[in-house]
Amino acid sequence: MATPRPARAARVLLPTLLAALLAAGCSTTIAGTPSPDPAPPPTEGVGADPVAWGDQVCGALLSYYRPLTARPDYEGADLPGIKDRLAGYLGEVRGGIDAGSQQLTDAGASPVSGGDQFKASISDLLNRTGTTIDEARAEVDQADPNDVPGFQDRLTAAEEKLRTIGAAQGLEELGATPRLDKAVDAAPQCGELEELTAPA
Template sequence: MSRTTRLAVVAAVLSTLLLGAGCTSVVAGSPAADPGPVPTEGPGSDPVAWADRVCGSLLTFTRPALNEPDFTSSSDLPAIKQVLSEYLGSIVTGIQQSLSELGGVGRSPVTGGDEAVTRIDGVLRQLELDISTAKGKVDAADPNDPNGFQAALSEAEATLNEITAPDALGDLGALPRLDKAAERSANCQQLGALGTGG
């Protein structure tokens, strides 16, 4: 028997022993789940928890944005200016907090989710810029010049009317697994109930 033939026979015997042992061996105990922790982000993580974090980040600015001030209690233009400036400032602060929270949601468990977060992030950044611009117009307005003050408020209102809010529910809804996850997410349900669509 040549050396090559002997090596082939040894390899065949080892292969038979290894494969045979794998098929016939009995493992004691009963089946159990992987004892390692479930991932908190990325593949294998819970899509409902991930969608909940995304929607929760948007609730941070949506709530103050919907809490419009009562201008009827302001008796003069300086008071109206202050109330409006504080209101717009609270929205800007909320957006900045939303951006921070959105940046911490982690990798999506579903393909396409990370791209949705990138789109939402872009809309939030534009929203922050637009509302900051409107606030700047209000802050620069002179309440001692009623006509100029009214013009400045009209400019600020025009800027606000052109704003597009992020549509998180629409972005998540475009992905079937995340759409189902959003339906089960408490934060996404709250976001939908606010009637903003995100």
């Protein structure tokens, strides 16, 4: 059997490659009965305003989710083109993760109970996802467009790594966090994040 030409192979290799990327979201509902919050609010910095703090933390996730949802357009691409566009896409996602991690650092300590755990869960998500994106990018970088079966194997390996991307962990243990809930509800970037991660 003749080896498929790269241009033809480009049209048949990618029907599911990126489908897994958006399968996992970070939409979390924090349940509980409102009660007094014992955390003393900071008197300066971002943490002096719970809404501003929540907005910056949600902005850190947006820095990651925006490029993640901007899927590459492979229309008319041959195998080298597919490799370049996919590598560029993964690079944009990695850049968003790095920017988000810096935003989390800049946000500082939480002014409300539960906020630091919320922030730590997001930091863990970004760190784990960054490692996965790096591993997927390594597979794509090693894909040889002149070796069609090997190229497909590399992209399949990248897809399998991307399927492991999950959501923030530990948020179910927060319990009642009325001030955090209020801050998140009022923060503009948290609202944008909720819309972006809402099930289709």
